[in-house]
Amino acid sequence: MTVEFRLLGLVEVVSKGVAVPLGGSKPQTLLATLLLQRGQVVPTTRLVDVIWPHHPPETARAVIQTYVKSLRQALARHGLLEVIVTRAPGYMAQVSPGELDLEIFERLVGEGRHAATPQVAADRLEAALALWRGPALAGLEDSLLAGEAARLEQLRLTVTEERIAADLELGRQERVVTELAALVAGNPANERLRGQYMVALYRLGRQSDALATYREGRKALIDELGVDPGPELSGIHTSILRADTGLLGKPAEPVARDVMPAQLPVVPADFTGRAAQIAALAEALMPRPGSWAGPVQVVAGQGGSGKSTLAARVCRQLAASFPDGQLYAELRGTSEAPADPAEVLGRLLKALGMDTARLPVSLEERTERYRSILEGRRVLVLLDDAASASQLQPLLPGSPACAVLITARDRLGDLAGAGHLDLDVLDLEEAVELLERIVGAGRVRAEQGAARQIVEYCGRLPLAIRIVGARLATRQRWPLRLLADRLAGEHRRLDELVLADLAVRASLHLSYQGLEPGARSALRRLGYLGVPAFGRWIVAWLLDCGEEKAEELIECLVDAHLADISSVDDLGVVRYRIHDLVRIFARERAEEEDPAAVQTEAVARVLRNWLGIIDQAVADSPPDEIQWQRPAVDVLGTGTVPATPDWFEAEQPALVVGVERAASLGLHDLVCHFASARLGPSFLGVNRFEARERINAAALAAARRAGDLRGEAILLAELGHLRYLQDRFVEAQRHYTQALDVFRQLGEPHGQAVALVGLGTTCREPGRLPEASYFLEQASALVQEIGDKAGIAYVQRLAGSVRLERGDFPGAWTRLAESLDAYRQLGSRRGEGTTLRTMSLYHxxxxxxxxxxTTAGAALTIFRQLGDRLMTAYAVRTKAKAELRLGRVTETLEPLEWCLSVCQAMGDRWGQAISLRTLGELHLAAGRLDDAEDCLTSAIELWEEMDAPLWRARAERDLALLLEARGLGAAAADVHARALKTFFDHGAREYTELTAVGKAL
Incomplete structure (x- = not known):
């Protein structure tokens, strides 16, 4: 039940286990009134009378509208819509069957009163009374609902009497005698309760107590009402005096109902964490009044995740709620011989008090007997390590008062009616706390870093942590760092996770042996590849099969808890992951069971398919820069994989690990090909630098091991490009220079052109304009010579931008126009957009x-169409700066702040700096001098870090204007002079422009 409307106690609404805030007593009174007359219109005048029975305010109708609105909003926030609807002349509550506790109570009472047997009557009436959480409509005593609350309380008492009558008919006097004592004390004039109490006492051999109870009742009736006991109570008194055997009723059922088994396993004293899971299971395992079946919950998880310990912990917590006993059975689901259900039922029946000689023979008869004994009893059943739903079905009680908790490695999705909780590993703090409890707080706190490393190496798997904890506990002189270092090497990690009869490897092997051959092969190849997360396409490539078959095998791994779902993106693309220790185990199995050549070829297929997707992405968009001339690679089909920026970003962790693994296997051609494939910053995502760093490092090492000089030069140039993207221009120049030297040794003009273009860009950005022109002119000659059209367009744009910075406007426009024409001939929309943006700077x-x-707007349209967030931000900034020049200060603030946020999110320091500088100009124009100073000084600091003196000087020029606005003429002149010198040193056009401004200052 996901929604509960409660009137039998405090007025409450609970949605998915969370209480909905209803406000004070008056809104609660309004809701309760509507719920009591659910499905009927309650006039507003009636609501006024109920809420204000004496002196309603003049604004009562308006206040009721406010209460209704607040209640609707509170309910809607919890997903409950259309509960209170407006119907002239008032309002009406709409609730579904089974959602209102009063409705359930009335239904159960009706079923109990018309039951065919006393047993069913007792069960139904007991379930009805279990719905009560206190006095009905508690807290609303000051309203006209007090009368309704009294009626409900009287009904509750009547039903209690009827339930006790059914219990007495079943011979359950021991069960009810204590309850009756309390009820008679609270209701001394209630003759029916007193009579039931006397019968219970008499049947228990307490004849004198029964007669004393009669005397007390007679006195109470005379004192309170002035009457003698009625014929029913007097008749019971007479029967007791005569020792009437008819009053004894039928004997209790011969089944050993007084046997209350307590079989729950011990919970380790060092049990740690799992608070959320404990709370969820405890809530889910409590029988629901009105339900026809008891709750069944399955805790599923990989071997060693602590399923059994958690289940025992939850059952211990709930034991008091199941006073008729707790049963436990080990089902041996992961062994070669799972427990036979008939054998298990035999043990459970004996625990319930059945004599061995009377045990039925067949499974069906044992199941029937088991369910008969448990009918009407509150028993908690723990079934550990289940193999299948078919093994479990005979072991499930039929009584709605019983609850069953099951643990299994398989999810048991075919177990009808069961709830499921997938148990993951511990979170980091819980894992450290578990280690601390085993090893000792002092040792862990003294080496917290090592402790965290240990639990991470254990994959935060409880079994692994218990093993290393026990080893440390028996080796008091061992520092934690020693064990952390021993666990660091994956090749020996599973060897370290062994202690006596505990071993992670053995636990994983049980799950592995239970897989079908295809799923085992998939697991081995995933382990050999080593990716942390993967889509079904990767398994399809590894096994050289279709994606549907791959997904079927992955689901086998998921069901066995050897894999789990990692994420599902907006397009419904599912990615999975395997635990680190599972991955290490799977790689061991691969190296043991499969030829190395087969596994290496599987890794190569993955890389070739990734390259196919990259080539597809590039093919859909003509290049906007000079491209590498790479040898053809045997590329396979790419299936249904979407080649989008979001897909590439999500795939990044797998890409990196896959390339590193391929490099270690000697697949250097594929690795170098992969490392030199450029998709641009937007495709590589926010974390592009770290990913490219690792890919380049693996590829460069592989090329050097193979003695591939050309590959090494390409990767040096790619490393230069990476440093350029990181705004580390000095390092970028060093790597480009190294690459250029190798390409000149090899006599390869195309490689030389790439390196020269890289040198030109890394000089242009920080403002070393003469050097940039020098390198770009050489690159221009080479790309013209080899006929690289994309290279020509790219170099012309760069050369045009450098000429623009130097004040050569005619030369700049000529180069930019040639670049734009070349890009349009190529069909490169991105190249067209970047050139249009530079043309906007020219204008x-x-x-x-x-x-x-206009030109900036055209560039912006292109970048938005391409989905390139970073270049969209650059174009927005360019357009905003033009608007600033036109005096449009107000409307440019929000777009510029958006630009800054994009550049910050993508780790683009250069974009942050120019956005800050433009924001500084905006605030300066608006007269917000403090804001302007903050932005400009932040931009200056960033350009200092990037060693970009020309751009720093441009921000200093704006800072000089700010100082002048503050009346600090001398300081402004100093800053202006420093900026002027930088412009002169770098051959920038601002030198001429500022000379005149300087004279004015």
């Missing part, structure tokens, strides 16, 4: 502000 520099705005 702004020469004062053509309307043209600057």
């Amino acid at each position: 702004r520099a020469v004062g053509e502000l309307d043209e600057a705005l």
